[in-house]
Amino acid sequence: MFDILKKVLAPVGPSGLEEPVAAAIRAELEGCVDTIETDAMGNLFCIKQGKDPNGKKIMLSAHMDHIGFIVTGYEKEGFLRVTNVGGIGIDVSLTRHVVFPSGVEGVVVCEPVQGAKAMKNLFIDIGAESKEEAEKLVKLGDVAVYANDCFRLGENRVASPAMDDRCACALLVKLMQTIGETKDTVIALFSVQEEVGCRGAKVASFAKEPDVGIALDVTAWGDTPEVKIPAIKLGEGCAVKVMDRASISNPALRDELLACGEAAGVKTQREVLPFGGTDAGAMQTSRGGIPVCTISIPCRYVHSACEVIDMRDMDAALKLLTAYLKK
């Protein structure tokens, strides 16, 4: 799974510009699924037909998009003014290495500020020496993301930007590659624009009318100094969400997934997140309503350039989901 993870972490894919990520995933899944489709917003659907004609349609969603910095203007000295696409933390962004889809690289810098820093105080230094030079390299509306830098941390852990939510993309790729025949139809949705409000999953679930929706996403951590909420630990298994701000998981589906984890002999954690949301929120309120749950990969330092996960939790999620789809 680490090899797949590295492949899907590499492409630059901010919210609204996910095509390179979709291309990498498509390359992995071509031949493993029955159909591959995209829609007007750029969602990628990889679908395996179930062998039971009366089977359900189960949609599993992992989002391809990554938070970023969108260019809103130029300084005459050649610096770029930017604002955030999705939830960018200012402190964790300072002097970070960023990259545009074109390959242009830059460093995020803050002007000297008394008191609280705001997005309007940030700029990106791309090495241009004039506004004209900057305009040639980067257009208004281009988006930069934290540059890819994936490395092992200890025996089981991996750090990288875009772990939210490419680790779940890798998990879903691996699941589709290994699942084999299933009774139910499995729709792997690699969604767009989750970070700006689960926009891709909303239209995808309308279009595909699934009977069950399961979001695969990262969740926050409570196992570093002075962090207590949520009660989630890395290496203690994947988390089965009870609730976050966007959805309350369907209790029957939640318990079924917990039971599948037990049957598969993997560790699971129950997750109650007092903030945040996943594609499950968008799926749940589609059409006449859909039972949803989220399987979360515990992730430290979410929305920074060093998001850390534990590969044992990825394996737990893979086994749990396999058990669920094979039931």
Added chain:
Amino acid sequence: MDLKFLTELNAPAGHEQALRRVLLEELKNYPGVTTSIDRMGNVVAVKTGKGAEPRKRVMLSAHMDEVGLIVTSVTEDGFLRVAPAGGVDPRVIISKRVTVGDDKVPGIIGAMAIHLQSAADRQRVLGYSDIYVDIGAKKKEEAEAKAPKGTYICFDTDYVEFGDGYVSAKALDDRVGIFNLLRVLEDDYDCDVICVFASQEETGCRGSKGAAFALKPDIGIVLEGTTCNDLGDVPETLQVCNTGAGVCVSFMDGSSIANRNLFRHTLEVAEKNGLTHHVKRSVSGGNDGGSMQRARGGIPVVVLSVPCRYIHSPSSVVKYSDVDSQLALTKALLKSI
């Protein structure tokens, strides 16, 4: 039908009747255009394309409604307490003339006179709990008869042409778009053109949401008025767009990220046809693009805006050449589809 006439009509969010009636009448004069009205009060005008089937269905949306106020209660002294219908900054409306209700009862937005304010009062920003609308009523019963709770209030502002081709009026957001939607329908296109004169944009894009669902377009184009902020003391990097620089194309705002292929295509069409245009430099605000993009299985959208100074105030300002520029790019874009 000119911009002056359109801005002088009152169509606050949720009460667009006056404009709707005028549009339904006016659209009868457009050959080949089928007009209908839906249950959210959107006016939908469809012009079937000249191209061979299957034709693209292109939905253009401009919103009929303007920001205004709504009566929430009447005081014992006969003053109206109000809340905003849409985003209205209470700081920019004090002492302005308004009309109350469909009978256009004259009113003034009042606040405590400077003589009566304490030093602390003068440092404080007045909010909706401090201001009221004075319609000259003697007592509660008289005011309630003229303006029962739920009555809408609109700015009473003259349409003025001034300076180097500038226009000042109320409701330029989004009568400029309405004006251009009508002008779009004067031409023929290969694609099917579905013009939605939308209701309730200012209270959360409510009209276009239902319209986009019902009409199932392939592509969405939004004609808007957008905030401009091109004022002397604002650094260039914090300005949003500029009057006189032509129609403004958005890559992203608070409600949608433009479909990148459509965004690039729009800029290419503008360049190929030598049309004045510029790219919006802020991601603030939201519009019907958000509700259209996420209707049903998703629709590519792009937003074309007229830069508008002092937007959502009693006296907003646009440059007329930018209004024409929005029309030119919209027509060129439709002809390229």
